[in-house]
Amino acid sequence: MKPHAIECINISYQKDGHLLLKDVNLALSPGQRVILYSESRLAASIFLQICGTLLEPKTGKMWLNGEYINFKNERILLKLRRKIVFNDRRTSLIQNLTVFENIALSSVYHENLSPKEAHMLLDPLVKMFNLERLLPLRPSDLDPGMKRRILYVIEATKKPELAIFIQPESDNDRPLYMLLNYLQEASDCACMIYTESMSLIERWGDEVVVLKEGVLSPPMDKASFLVSLKEEPNEKLNTQG
């Protein structure tokens, strides 16, 4: 039996005296597609940063693909981050590298491929996202839409166990769906998206977890969640699931 893509037990996080996460438990299996719905952007962002190993929780334990996450060991964290796609609005390209160097960096660095070998390896992805003409440019030459597509290709070059997206830029963004589908087909990774976009929830999520007042609900069926939203707009963040 395959281990959970991510498993969190009793995760808590406090900031400036406010308890943002209270004993949060979550387990995602490989291939599971979950939408995170939260009234607090801060709490959702912090929870997903913890899942992405970018923040250490105050209490609790976490496993990624069965491997215990020791937040004190930077080398292990770096190794684990190669298995995680983490995309939020702060995710950026490296400014002094060209688009191609940005895309090929992981392959060139971790696998010691030559730029030519990396080009051959990544060519299908570059074509899939229609980036051929952008390869020699630098990030400062690009508009936000182009940058987003390049970031998606960079994420696609990973073979992740877990993909995390925090409020993707546009809910009708075709490259986003291309990436999500590619990630699932290529590596069967679990995927968690924090969004308030109904179209994204309807189009892509299988299940929804609701984070309210620091407490995370168990995953609920998407259809039930949408019905509960329509029926009880004031109680839409019911944590009982």
Place this chain on the structure above:
Amino acid sequence: MINTIIKKITYPVILSGLFYRIVKTMFLQIGKGRIVIRKTILHQIYFCAVEILLLLGTIGIIFGALVIIQSLAQLSKVGGSEALGQFLVVIIIRELGPMITAIIVILHSGTAIATEVGYMTVLGDIRAITMRGIDPIHFVAVPRLLGLTIGMLSLLIYFDVVALLGGFLVSWFFTGIPFYNFIMNVATIIGGDDIMIGFIKAAFFAAIIVVICIFRGFGVEGKITKLPVAISRSAIECFLFILIVDIIISAIFYL
């Protein structure tokens, strides 16, 4: 007030810790990402050393000439003009060479490193590097330390040679000393120790410049307004720490 004093006292310890981390990372991750790292090292050597050859050469000739002019003025009073070479060796190779080279490198490359790393922090490059499973210390600090150290050592040799040449030109102009005599005069005085101590100083200075500038650059923490302060602080601190280390090394080897 007490906090400020404690911060000032612990600052060299923090810098030593960062230096240890850079060196440890360099050995632990040897060979990793060698294409990218090698490219950055070469770029660093080019930027830190090759780009300032003309400037440093001009400064070297001027300093060599100045030392000889001052020495001539004093030595001719006591009839010791033949000791010119000795003066050059003592002043240029032992002290001024490493110091002037370090100051030029701080102004040209140290501030550039602090600015670049500061921008990388502000613009999210460091986060992007981390999210790709790459250690920023290995990707950013290690090639800069290696590149700057190689560059500093090369620049020191270059500065010493050019300054001696400048000294010779002035000596020849005023005293008509032949080149062979001048070189022999220098060669009999200069010792292997002098060259080695110059290299030791240059290596220490390079480490100080890189560690302080990287530390200040990382310390910008996403706030662009902190960048100018970080740059000016890094330059001042580099200069101060280099003076202190210079005195310590000179005292250890020459007293």
